[in-house]
Amino acid sequence: ILNVEQSPQSLHVQEGDSTNFTCSFPSSNFYALHWYRWETAKSPEALFVMTLNGDEKKKGRISATLNTKEGYSYLYIKGSQPEDSATYLCAFSNDYKLSFGAGTTVTVRA
């Protein structure tokens, strides 16, 4: 079992504010780091797959960075909107199996 930790467990953000949260993972035998957005009663939605140290990826107002040497990734949400409320999961893989963090639950207050 690979130790993947996400912090914080939950956060509340005011609409329009920006926020970020972290995922830490083992720095050895790295293959890929995945970010998912998961809303209740829906399938987790793939946001990013990151494989290279220093990678930065962006999808609309959401972006992510990757540091494989120190074993962490940040997810940023710029100008949070109520529809951004969800649980954000990160998952580490050193082959095709994923080891998940427990998630960061984001609640955006209007």
Next chain:
Amino acid sequence: GAVVSQHPSWVICKSGTSVKIECRSLDFQATTMFWYRQFPKQSLMLMATSNEGSKATYEQGVEKDKFLINHASLTLSTLTVTSAHPEDSSFYICSPWTSGRPDTQYFGPGTRLTVL
């Protein structure tokens, strides 16, 4: 993204009964199916990996005789929880995978199992 369905979305059963969960990959052929479960306030944990037409490989601590996995076709896999007990109450979610899409894994919406 891929379209993955799971049925049922939730189920309540009595202790000792068996429950079958279906997972369908609707728009691509899944050579491999991953089954995960999530207990409250915990991470999604991989239970088993199955390849189409062969026996599943179970993760440490997962009883293969209790969680029967069938992956008879490239679009359908089933997980049967046999003689379910309250400690099997969990959220079960499937993830089809194919070597044609190595970097992205898709998930079904999950099944909430409650065993009374």
